[in-house]
Amino acid sequence: MREAGLFLKSFGLDGAFPAETLSATATNGRVGAWPDRRRHPLVVLSPGFGVSRFTLTGLAEELAGRGFVVAAMDHAYESVGTAFSGGRMLTCIACERARNEQDLEAVTAGRAKDVSSCKGCEFARHVAGAPPRR
Template sequence: PATPYLTTEEARLLLDFQVPGGNVPSEAATGLHPWARTDARPASGRFPLVVLSPGFTLPRATLTGLAEDLASRGYVVAAVDHTYETSGTTFPDGRTLTCAICRDPAPDTFAAVPPSRAKDISFVLDRLTGPRPAWPYAHMIDRDRIGMAGHSIGGNSAAGTMAADQRIRAGVNMDGKFFDPFPAGGLGGRPFLMLGTQSVHNPSGWDTSWNDAWARMDGWKRWLSVTGSDHGSFTDGPLIGARAGLPDPEATLAPLRAEKITRAYVGAFFDLHLKGIPQRLLDRPSAAYPEVVFQQP
């Protein structure tokens, strides 16, 4: 059977949070059909692990398209829900916990989120790669090849988690402001990719935290901006919105095109840094993806 995209309650809470009073039916989210399947037989061998962290208030399911693409490339993928930071998280016993800080976060909340998520991710790594792993197929994971990507504050958290946990060898920030500043001492030469909106995340954009982060990066680095995208374009959110009849007025880039770009560049980044496969796509602009601008602050 197909893996459920979201439980009915998760979908209801997500849509109610994103469109208050819109009475959008939960089927707009639950009706999506991912390629993933439950109880699929894993391939033999050992594979790199990529951990995914969603944006603030968003469930991990909004990164399903990217997760599936990475899995198809030969990665073990662990998408993490950060309980009490998402509109709704359903546990295996059927309980659904809602967000405790989403509606009216205190001014210092956003800076506190990435360090908290770093602890979440380190816990997940312990449970996946420790001496008594929680996952029966943990033997598939190559512990020396672990990466992390996140959207929005999840992207900010990727940098903070790398600073706190040396097991993570490469990181990606997808359109996330650095509420928690990029580590002043860098990341020990480990690679980092920033992939964001052209309107905001260019060297002259209003989010100057990327300029500060760029100056602090001490390893392989790229700053890529996507023309026509908006904040949600690096997730499955626009696909859900389109199904609900709620097109995104701020993005001119079609949802499927945005997802294709995200998959191509994030996948190329991890193929280069976790598999050692050269990637011309990351060296220069590509005619196949003219929307992608290489920034050189």
């Protein structure tokens, strides 16, 4: 819920409605769902700069409903709020520091590294039926 609160605050909407309303939005996702054994194409969703993965939930559900395995990821220090187990919260430090095109190019390079080394993405490749990367 802290992620939702920070998201609303970043857009000046923290007084518009409670963060609980946003964080309680129903989805069709399931924790621990068993995939079927067939191969499926994998889509990795990477949100826009300063935005969290949960803003892509509708797109992720639409793609999953069409047979894709979908992995959505946040980028550390590049979204308004990323919660970790144990209560640790990362905020968008890059949003405060990116001042020019060169800074944004560095952000893009960092994002490419995030995707190529994402443990959750490697698990998603396994679920999709793709061989592990070597």
